[in-house]
Amino acid sequence: MKEIKHLKKDWVLTTDAFELLLSALDPNREQAGVKYEQIRRKIIRKLEFEGSSVPEEHADEVFNRVARRLVEGERLDAESPDGYFLQTARFVLSETRRSGKRHRVSGLDDLAVGEEPSLNPFEEIERLEDKIRRESGLIAIEKCRQELSAEDRRIYDIYEFGSGRERIERRQKLADELGEKIENLRLIVFRVGKKLFQCAEKQLEKSGGKI
Amino acid sequence: MTETTEKELLMRDYLLGKLGAEESGACENIWFESDEDTELLEAARNELIDDYLIGELPTGEKYDFEHKFLITQRNLELVAVAKIHRGLLDEKTVREFDRATVKKEAVSVPIGFRQTLAEFLSLRKLQFALAASVLLVAIGLLVIRQGVLPNSDGSNIEVAQVEPSLAPERSDANEASPEPSRDTIQTNTISNNPANSNPKLRETPTPVAAPSPKSQKTFSSVVTLALATGFRDGSGATPTLNLTNDTKTARLRFAMPGLTGEYDSFALRLVNEKTDRVVWQSELPDLSLQLKGKTLAANVPASVLKDSEYRLILVGAATDSNEEILSRFAFLVKKN
Numbered sequence: 001m002k003e004i005k006h007l008k009k010d011w012v013l014t015t016d017a018f019e020l021l022l023s024a025l026d027p028n029r030e031q032a033g034v035k036y037e038q039i040r041r042k043i044i045r046k047l048e049f050e051g052s053s054v055p056e057e058h059a060d061e062v063f064n065r066v067a068r069r070l071v072e073g074e075r076l077d078a079e080s081p082d083g084y085f086l087q088t089a090r091f092v093l094s095e096t097r098r099s100g101k102r103h104r105v106s107g108l109d110d111l112a113v114g115e116e117p118s119l120n121p122f123e124e125i126e127r128l129e130d131k132i133r134r135e136s137g138l139i140a141i142e143k144c145r146q147e148l149s150a151e152d153r154r155i156y157d158i159y160e161f162g163s164g165r166e167r168i169e170r171r172q173k174l175a176d177e178l179g180e181k182i183e184n185l186r187l188i189v190f191r192v193g194k195k196l197f198q199c200a201e202k203q204l205e206k207s208g209g210k211i
Numbered sequence: 212m213t214e215t216t217e218k219e220l221l222m223r224d225y226l227l228g229k230l231g232a233e234e235s236g237a238c239e240n241i242w243f244e245s246d247e248d249t250e251l252l253e254a255a256r257n258e259l260i261d262d263y264l265i266g267e268l269p270t271g272e273k274y275d276f277e278h279k280f281l282i283t284q285r286n287l288e289l290v291a292v293a294k295i296h297r298g299l300l301d302e303k304t305v306r307e308f309d310r311a312t313v314k315k316e317a318v319s320v321p322i323g324f325r326q327t328l329a330e331f332l333s334l335r336k337l338q339f340a341l342a343a344s345v346l347l348v349a350i351g352l353l354v355i356r357q358g359v360l361p362n363s364d365g366s367n368i369e370v371a372q373v374e375p376s377l378a379p380e381r382s383d384a385n386e387a388s389p390e391p392s393r394d395t396i397q398t399n400t401i402s403n404n405p406a407n408s409n410p411k412l413r414e415t416p417t418p419v420a421a422p423s424p425k426s427q428k429t430f431s432s433v434v435t436l437a438l439a440t441g442f443r444d445g446s447g448a449t450p451t452l453n454l455t456n457d458t459k460t461a462r463l464r465f466a467m468p469g470l471t472g473e474y475d476s477f478a479l480r481l482v483n484e485k486t487d488r489v490v491w492q493s494e495l496p497d498l499s500l501q502l503k504g505k506t507l508a509a510n511v512p513a514s515v516l517k518d519s520e521y522r523l524i525l526v527g528a529a530t531d532s533n534e535e536i537l538s539r540f541a542f543l544v545k546k547n
Binding site for chain 2: 038042043045046048049050051080082083086087097121122124125126128129130132133134138139141142143145153154156157158160161162163164167170173174177183186187190191193194196197200
């Protein structure tokens with residue numbers, strides 16, 4: 001068993017294996033290349049959505065694994081191979097997270113949910129929140145807010161503030177003011193929020209306070 | 212949650228783990244096909260987190276959120292960061308927007324309504340009835356006017372002004388404030404007065420709301436507590452902030468300390484001593500040098516305070532270095 005694991009780990013994508021992968025996607029090489037690119041983009045989107053810090057690398061790993069299985073004799077549904085790749089992407093990601101934690105965890109305070117079954121998610125959120133606040137995160141996030149344009153900041157604050165009926169009405173008024181449909185406004189705010197989140201993550205990494 | 216399309220509802224179900232493995236796979240296959248759908252899915256995730264944080268998830272969804280969504284470290288991090296972002300939203304901007312939209316609504320009559328009204332009035336059969344009604348109403352108003360004292364001060368809509376969460380206290384009472392405070396706090400200033408170098412901490416539980424010249428409306432009540440560095444006041448006791456049910460804002464006054472180092476940014480944090488949790492925070496604008504030695508007031512929403520012991524911490528941070536605690540002030544809160 002150990003031997004198999006060792007072999008899997010050290011398996012390298014050969015030209016033959018890659019050709020096998022392409023032919024499994026489509027007998028026409030050109031079409032196979034197009035499908036390969038489409039699937040790769042799809043996998044990268046999925047990996048980014050799930051929070052992979054190196055989506056391109058993980059996507060390569062997905063293709064390697066599928067190619068290896070094809071070499072081992074498995075067959076791919078040429079009509080809809082995407083699902084198989086996406087499923088493999090899920091495995092790659094969860095395995096990476098597990099192995100990442102083995103290296104990262106240095107003390108009880110750093111244990112994540114999966115490593116301590118009794119851990120309460122609410123306490124974990126609070127712990128993360130505190131950690132961000134204490135390790136210069138709050139100032140980093142505030143700096144990121146200041147880096148947004150004044151209008152983006154205004155839109156973000158108005159959209160996100162409050163709760164209930166009042167919030168729904170305010171969002172509608174904001175959409176009216178901007179001449180946008182509410183669903184477009186949601187995307188506008190989402191993009192601002194994403195900028196904010198990415199900036200904060202960078203700042204946190206810089207200050208060594210990565211969550 | 213705002214208006215939601217069928218696709219977004221499906222995305223929500225997917226995020227909440229309500230779909231079976233096959234359906235989830237099929238959805239992923241479609242959604243990750245395009246940048247637009249992927250972005251929509253991310254936006255749906257943000258909305259879901261938001262709804263959870265403001266307590267607007269229905270019971271079933273809340274259960275799924277806590278048991279199926281909050282199982283990955285990534286999602287826990289997203290929730291933690293979203294929580295922090297919510298705490299930094301600028302209420303002043305929102306209230307300005309609210310005021311502006313209220314004014315707009317007051318002055319603008321929708322064209323559709325005007326047209327409908329004009330069409331209604333143009334009906335001949337109704338004109339006589341309308342004229343009679345107007346006459347009757349006019350007579351009625353005259354009668355009422357004689358019987359009831361007028362109560363008009365010219366104002367119609369009053370929107371409470373939101374105070375900045377952190378405001379420097381002016382040492383010169385005559386100096387014009389850029390944003391005049393509407394409440395009158397009868398308390399003793401400590402920090403700018405050399406005679407008060409060892410101030411005895413005082414609290415003024417006086418929810419006094421001074422009416423603005425144009426309004427008779429009462430504004431939120433404020434309780435003020437003056438704080439001094441350290442954990443005890445001059446008499447050795449921890450200062451106490453007594454809050455009533457009417458208290459909306461706790462104004463915590465403290466002196467900006469002299470700084471030995473150079474800092475790029477400052478923040479104030481209020482920590483519950485028992486739970487060691489940050490219950491409120493505010494960024495100090497880049498005013499540190501001008502504010503040195505001056506008295507500041509942090510306006511903390513009374514809703515975040517419970518019967519407990521708290522410490523207000525002033526922290527400073529320079530670029531590429533960790534935060535440093537510059538001052539800390541301890542006090543007790545008692546709610547009556």
